[in-house]
Amino acid sequence: MSTQISTRMHPHPAHQCVLLESHLPYKIMTIGKTLIYLSYFSVLAPLIAALIKRKFWGSAPMRVMSILLVLSAASDVSSYIMAKMHISSLPIVNTYLLVSFALLTVFYAALTKKYQSVILLVGSILLFYFIITSFDNWGSFRSINTAIQSAALIFLAVLFYINFYKHQPTDNLLRFAPMWFNSGIFFYYSFNLFLFLIANYVFENTMADVATTFWGFHNLNNIVKNTLFAVAIYFGEEKTE
Numbered sequence: 001m002s003t004q005i006s007t008r009m010h011p012h013p014a015h016q017c018v019l020l021e022s023h024l025p026y027k028i029m030t031i032g033k034t035l036i037y038l039s040y041f042s043v044l045a046p047l048i049a050a051l052i053k054r055k056f057w058g059s060a061p062m063r064v065m066s067i068l069l070v071l072s073a074a075s076d077v078s079s080y081i082m083a084k085m086h087i088s089s090l091p092i093v094n095t096y097l098l099v100s101f102a103l104l105t106v107f108y109a110a111l112t113k114k115y116q117s118v119i120l121l122v123g124s125i126l127l128f129y130f131i132i133t134s135f136d137n138w139g140s141f142r143s144i145n146t147a148i149q150s151a152a153l154i155f156l157a158v159l160f161y162i163n164f165y166k167h168q169p170t171d172n173l174l175r176f177a178p179m180w181f182n183s184g185i186f187f188y189y190s191f192n193l194f195l196f197l198i199a200n201y202v203f204e205n206t207m208a209d210v211a212t213t214f215w216g217f218h219n220l221n222n223i224v225k226n227t228l229f230a231v232a233i234y235f236g237e238e239k240t241e
Contacts, residue, residue: 039219040080042226043073054234056177061110065181067228068103071096091138093225098134101149102127105186108156111178112163119156126152141203146196150189157186170237177236184228191221 003096005240046069050057057066079089105123109116130145160182195218202214 020199031193035216035223039056039222040076040150042223043076043210045226045230046233047073049230053233056236059110061107061178061181064103064107064110065229065232068100068107071099071103094134097146097149098127101130103154104153105156107181108160111155111182112160114163115159136181140164141200143196143198143200146199147193150193150196153185153189154193157182157189161186172237175237176234177232180228180236181230184225184232187228188221188225192218213218 050066050069057063075092078092082089082092102123105119105127109119109123112119126148130142130149134142134145160178164179173179195214199215
């Protein structure tokens, strides 16, 4: 998802573009705007690949990822509409973050069957904690909760790498879709962990153009993640074991 800046941090490109026009040099402003819209539309790459490779979605883990991609696109469209109406889209962003955490937990549980019960149990406990601690303030960005989600997903990605190294379920790593998905998840949440952790401070205590530049790193990470997802779908194998 292309989470953007709202109410000092409104999660949408339209608002970022307004902020970018304030103090940044022209070249930086142009790069910032380009990253915003590339990030926003990058989810189309894996979605188009999924439409082309429809037979690919035969296994449970891959179906979970297809649901995640559709929800990501729907969330971005909803955020765009709300931004045009000058309404904060943070409730949508927070909802999407929780749903994506739940879906990715199921994704890893399906791939790492040895630890399936433990992953689902711990994931459910964390999800319940996130809902309880966010319920009273659903319209604000919860940096700590999002950082914990990132750390948990990084751990699951590393666990997948270890499990893959031990069992090596395929002879063709470059055609193994779960590895591409896992690499996208690992890259995205590893680089964004720091961003999520200090996001509230940056957006509440710095100038708008500084905050927008800061969030540009997230946009770049999102583009890379969706590119890796597209590769997983278009070039990957259906086999997941």
